[in-house]
């Protein structure tokens with residue numbers, strides 16, 4: 044493997060073991076429901092049983108799986124509606140007064156939304172969308188902060204068979220425009236802004252810019268969020284095109300039938316970064332997706348009827364789609380949803396929320412855990428966290444040190460940690476411990492779930508029984524992606540061509556002597572910054588789109604807090620001066636092109652980039668150089684010494700020969 048992070052060594056020695064606590068085992072749904080016994084049969088039978096147990100079908104399926112590489116159809120002749128599964132069936136069953144979301148805004152305002160209220164709100168907005176001409180199969184772009192209207196919009200689409208494409212609010216106008224264009228969205232749902240760190244982070248100006256650059260948006264629906272909670276920025280509304288959400292909702296009816304959808308009809312698109320500059324529109328469908336997310340949510344988090352569950356991700360990423368919206372609602376669970384940042388107004392905001400709502404299950408990311416470590420144990424110590432029972436981790440490898448900190452200071456040494464491995468493409472959790480069942484090791488996602496077949500293979504595709512290699516998935520699974528929007532060839536090439544018949548994950552992994560899986564990180568040109576996938580190529584192409592840049596190479600360098608940090612080596616054109624302000628302008632330019640999350644932490648100017656004879660940039664070498672320096676938060680000044688260093692290292696043979 045050419046691109047393995049240096050930290051692999053850190054994992055090889057980790058052999059602490061944490062057996063399942065007896066009290067967690069005693070109430071484990073996995074044990075009560077006899078999942079181990081069910082898992083002994085075939086995968087298809089297993090998933091069919093889950094699909095019947097957890098999902099309500101309009102027309103029951105008779106076919107389980109039709110698999111023609113790379114096209115999977117699960118439960119294809121069954122019909123259902125996802126919104127009906129998430130809302131109406133619970134209301135009908137008498138759970139209308141149960142809380143679906145305890146929502147909390149960053150300024151401290153709160154909303155308690157029951158299943159009955161959420162159903163009505165969704166039905167009304169579904170009627171609004173219909174009134175704007177949205178029908179089955181139409182794409183709706185969604186660019187919203189973490190407010191209840193975000194799940195409402197997604198479920199309203201699901202209710203009428205429309206397809207949502209949620210774009211994370213941190214992305215720029217450009218990124219939004221590209222995504223609108225790629226799937227020809229007809230309507231855009233956005234907000235004036237959302238609250239972040241005490242400030243109104245506006246979305247409408249970027250939404251306007253995106254709509255101007257595209258040609259398919261007929262209507263824009265605008266939720267008033269910041270304007271309704273203290274921000275007096277004037278929001279411009281284009282007559283005929285733009286509508287306030289509250290105006291449209293004022294006289295919308297709660298009477299809206301759920302469309303009967305096929306199990307393989309498209310539910311949503313979610314764009315994710317790959318190894319090229321153009322993000323892929325990952326396609327997820329209804330029946331299999333809902334089955335797997337509901338199953339994994341119920342058993343991986345051991346969700347009991349009275350639990351308060353909090354997934355602290357953003358709905359703009361797949362974790363939020365699956366584990367804030369679809370799975371918890373399908374399971375009739377009560378969730379906490381929080382709008383803002385963890386350090387507002389104080390660095391104990393998360394622990395304060397956990398104490399006030401009595402959160403039992405917390406699902407967050409290693410990057411957040413490492414940030415909390417930096418802030419010190421005094422912050423969680425201010426609060427009573429004894430309601431917590433299960434802790435989850437997702438988004439990147441969790442280093443044993445962060446795992447131990449989470450276990451000790453948040454879990455009070457009594458909560459199992461579920462380190463859940465999965466991807467946007469897998470739709471739901473694939474590899475994870477089960478609380479009360481699995482003996483965990485800090486940093487290992489442990490074992491694949493039932494019905495999931497993974498293997499580690501070497502370069503040639505031979506199975507690796509013990510040791511390191513590439514992670515692959517050998518059998519189709521219900522929530523797998525069904526394609527890349529508009530590009531079946533790319534779907535095949537990216538995931539199915541490298542090892543025929545197997546899904547190529549793009550992660551390096553190892554299996555230890557006890558058969559535990561350890562996912563180490565990406566093996567392709569994808570960076571993972573704070574659990575967000577960012578393509579090196581995408582950032583490079585943003586950099587070279589500045590007329591002063593001749594060439595750019597971007598690497599993810601190990602960072603103690605964010606996992607990786609973006610470091611860009613930039614060769615300016617001709618007589619462009621290498622100034623600090625040029626670096627600043629380029630960082631801003633990338634933020635404008637893609638979004639702030641993709642802005643390089645450091646820019647290093649160089650008059651040359653190290654390349655192989657075939658012209659491939661030697662990222663490994665650049666990463667070594669980047670990791671050898673103290674990475675400032677801004678631009679590293681023009682630095683001829685770097686080039687010297689790169690040359691010298693290239694001459695040494697050293698790490699460059701690996702590529």
Ligand code: 7RM
Pocket residue numbers: 315360361362436437438439440441462463464465466467468488548549550562563564565571574575576
């Ligand atoms: C859910 C999500 C996917 C990539 C994946 C890995 C990395 C995610 C873990 C992990 C080690 C984990 N979707 N990753 N979870 N690595 N252990 N538990 O994150 O599409 O945004 O990213 O994230 O590299 O391929 S994602």
